[in-house]
Amino acid sequence: MFRLLFVVVVFALSGTCEIVGRRRAVPVIHLRGSHYEVGYDVGRTFSSLIKEFIATYANLRDFEKEYKTEPGKEAYEKTLANMKERYPYYVKEMQGVADGAKVPFYQLFLLQLDDIIGTINDNHIPRNDTGGCSSLGIQTPNEAVLAHTEDAFSETLNHFYIMSAHIIPTQEDRDHGAVEERFASLCYAGHMPGYTMGYNENGLVFSINTLSPMILKPGNTPRTFITRALLSAKNLEDATKILTDEGLGAGNGCSVNMIWTDENGERSLYNVEMAPDLTSNKSLLNIKKFENDVLIHTNKYLRLQLKEVDGPIIDSSNARLEAIFKHPTPKTRDDLQDILSDTTRQDFQVFQEKDDSIIKTIAAGVFDLKEKTWNIYINKPNASEPVAILPIRFTNIGK
Ligand SMILES: *[C@@H]1O[C@H](CO)[C@@H](O)[C@H](O)[C@H]1NC(C)=O
Numbered sequence: 537m538f539r540l541l542f543v544v545v546v547f548a549l550s551g552t553c554e555i556v557g558r559r560r561a562v563p564v565i566h567l568r569g570s571h572y573e574v575g576y577d578v579g580r581t582f583s584s585l586i587k588e589f590i591a592t593y594a595n596l597r598d599f600e601k602e603y604k605t606e607p608g609k610e611a612y613e614k615t616l617a618n619m620k621e622r623y624p625y626y627v628k629e630m631q632g633v634a635d636g637a638k639v640p641f642y643q644l645f646l647l648q649l650d651d652i653i654g655t656i657n658d659n660h661i662p663r664n665d666t667g668g669c670s671s672l673g674i675q676t677p678n679e680a681v682l683a684h685t686e687d688a689f690s691e692t693l694n695h696f697y698i699m700s701a702h703i704i705p706t707q708e709d710r711d712h713g714a715v716e717e718r719f720a721s722l723c724y725a726g727h728m729p730g731y732t733m734g735y736n737e738n739g740l741v742f743s744i745n746t747l748s749p750m751i752l753k754p755g756n757t758p759r760t761f762i763t764r765a766l767l768s769a770k771n772l773e774d775a776t777k778i779l780t781d782e783g784l785g786a787g788n789g790c791s792v793n794m795i796w797t798d799e800n801g802e803r804s805l806y807n808v809e810m811a812p813d814l815t816s817n818k819s820l821l822n823i824k825k826f827e828n829d830v831l832i833h834t835n836k837y838l839r840l841q842l843k844e845v846d847g848p849i850i851d852s853s854n855a856r857l858e859a860i861f862k863h864p865t866p867k868t869r870d871d872l873q874d875i876l877s878d879t880t881r882q883d884f885q886v887f888q889e890k891d892d893s894i895i896k897t898i899a900a901g902v903f904d905l906k907e908k909t910w911n912i913y914i915n916k917p918n919a920s921e922p923v924a925i926l927p928i929r930f931t932n933i934g935k
Pocket residue numbers: 664
């Protein structure tokens with residue numbers, strides 16, 4: 537059964553007015569090259585999507601306003617200097633996107649700063665953060681599945697693509713710590729890969745949920761740089777090191793859902809909650825391994841004890857958790873797809889498709905480790921076929 541949903545997005549661009557429904561399109565680009573080259577090709581290929589997104593994304597107008605203030609400028613410069621020190625090759629990758637798309641670098645960098653710059657002058661609550669992303673994971677003797685709704689501001693609908701990349705760093709980048717990477721990740725237009733969902737060649741399949749701690753650390757590593765680096769992780773230990781980010785630490789928060797497959801084909805399911813550590817130069821982490829439990833995560837902290845914002849992001853998380861817990865314990869991929877498709881609540885939905893919701897489910901991803909496929913749905917995953925099915929290849933561990 538298939539139901540076509542017309543979520544109508546109206547945007548005005550240089551005098552024209554287009555009406556675009558929910559597109560059932562999943563652009564995938566396959567890339568090989570240095571960080572800069574790969575960024576450049578993404579920018580060149582998706583220039584119109586990136587320009588359109590930058591022109592219409594309301595939050596960016598706010599970030600630009602903050603950037604014009606003294607504290608905003610200072611946070612921007614300090615973060616950029618720190619990232620040029622820590623991850624110069626990812627800064628080059630971003631420069632490649634900017635050059636390829638012919639958009640200013642600073643706009644792309646402001647997107648990475650996100651709530652760090654958004655709250656720089658006015659850190660009030662309730663915060664208008666309206667994040668949404670629901671992740672569910674199961675790992676049984678028969679199945680291992682990570683299922684995720686990618687929810688984002690409605691401007692992001694139809695403004696994303698998948699990068700399937702093989703990065704061969706230049707000698708200069710290697711000297712700064714870059715390693716060869718093979719990964720596939722969904723990207724919001726103009727953003728770095730990593731802060732959504734994807735997999736890497738070393739046995740990692742992952743999804744991200746935005747979390748909103750009250751106190752952020754401007755100048756520290758934006759979460760999107762940390763999740764970009766996660767695409768290079770070799771194993772859980774390496775991932776933990778990247779997330780800890782010793783010497784600096786995360787400037788804002790998120791949750792990372794991971795299934796790791798090792799060279800023996802053994803799988804393990806984890807959730808990590810990450811937040812800025814206000815007392816030391818590293819990230820605050822809580823790592824939980826799920827043995828027989830179902831992994832369920834939305835956009836609020838479940839284990840780390842800290843002050844987070846209140847507002848729609850928390851109301852939506854509570855509503856989605858309630859809706860999810862009304863279902864029987866999921867045991868199969870079909871069960872997970874039913875839960876992801878839940879629209880029973882009036883206020884906030886697991887599959888957010890209401891015309892007036894600021895946050896919409898732009899895609900749902902189902903990683904099926906038994907089939908070794910990444911299934912991407914644009915409509916409800918229990919009532920539509922995946923628009924794209926990508927193979928999951930763990931080339932480095934021979935699986
Ligand atoms: C928060 O959202 C409300 C309702 O959409 C809006 O009126 C208000 O201006 C927003 N506040 C900020 C600081 O963006």
